[in-house]
Amino acid sequence: MIRLGVNIDHVATVRQVRGEPYPDPVQAAVLCELGGADNITCHLREDRRHIQDRDVHALKDSIKIPLNFEMAATEEMIRIAQQVMPHAVTLVPEKREERTTEGGLDVVGHAKELKPKIARLKDSGILVSLFIEPDDRAIEASAALGADAVEFHTGTWCHEMAATRLTRQQVELTGRLTHASVLAHRLGLQSHFGHGLNYTNAMWLQHVDHAEEANIGHAIVARAIFTGLKEAVMTMKELLNDPRHRP
Ligand code: PXP
Numbered sequence: 001m002i003r004l005g006v007n008i009d010h011v012a013t014v015r016q017v018r019g020e021p022y023p024d025p026v027q028a029a030v031l032c033e034l035g036g037a038d039n040i041t042c043h044l045r046e047d048r049r050h051i052q053d054r055d056v057h058a059l060k061d062s063i064k065i066p067l068n069f070e071m072a073a074t075e076e077m078i079r080i081a082q083q084v085m086p087h088a089v090t091l092v093p094e095k096r097e098e099r100t101t102e103g104g105l106d107v108v109g110h111a112k113e114l115k116p117k118i119a120r121l122k123d124s125g126i127l128v129s130l131f132i133e134p135d136d137r138a139i140e141a142s143a144a145l146g147a148d149a150v151e152f153h154t155g156t157w158c159h160e161m162a163a164t165r166l167t168r169q170q171v172e173l174t175g176r177l178t179h180a181s182v183l184a185h186r187l188g189l190q191s192h193f194g195h196g197l198n199y200t201n202a203m204w205l206q207h208v209d210h211a212e213e214a215n216i217g218h219a220i221v222a223r224a225i226f227t228g229l230k231e232a233v234m235t236m237k238e239l240l241n242d243p244r245h246r247p
Pocket of ligand 1: 092
């Protein structure tokens with residue numbers, strides 16, 4: 001079964017644009033849980049553009065499913081993670097000017113700084129996932145850094161899948177994710193996937209060996225405007241696991 005992690009950042013985005021106390025990401029997380037979400041992800045950005053510090057604490061206290069805390073590998077965020085004690089941390093690159101997380105972490109170039117930070121998080125009892133491109137060197141470096149999981153950045157894959165209507169080409173493109181996932185599995189890493197996944201492409205993850213988790217935000221929150229959050233989550237969970245939805 002592919003687990004579904006729901007990223008509720010954009011519920012907070014809607015709240016922050018008007019400075020009102022609603023909609024509440026905690027209420028959203030509870031509905032996601034009722035819809036069958038396996039975990040909840042939130043990203044506390046350095047600029048606090050959506051999720052706020054209090055949200056992270058409130059989420060941890062309110063939800064029964066695991067919390068995946070997405071963060072940059074900074075001292076400030078490590079301190080917050082050690083206070084909140086989420087189930088897992090996903091380390092992501094962060095640029096102030098970007099609209100969303102635009103690429104994977106440079107785990108090869110930053111191995112020296114990342115290694116002790118990952119060790120500290122793990123020593124605190126938090127699982128560590130690294131958001132990387134589906135690239136052999138990045139996967140090998142992640143294993144050497146002692147990560148528990150890698151989350152493959154699926155942004156490029158999603159764009160390429162949308163740009164072709166040829167099933168043969170879509171199968172080939174998905175083969176690249178399988179290659180990455182098989183290598184990660186061989187090196188003892190769990191394979192997670194995220195970024196740009198939606199109701200027209202997520203079902204393809206059923207073709208990827210060892211795909212364990214999909215982390216999806218924008219598409220689910222967008223659909224929830226029309227269907228409600230619980231139903232949007234239920235539909236995605238079904239798409240990810242029901243062989244009838246296999247392309
Ligand atoms: N996973 C990670 C590590 C991310 O940074 C994001 C984007 O915030 C997501 C998953 C979710 O991406 P999307 O909102 O495109 O579903």
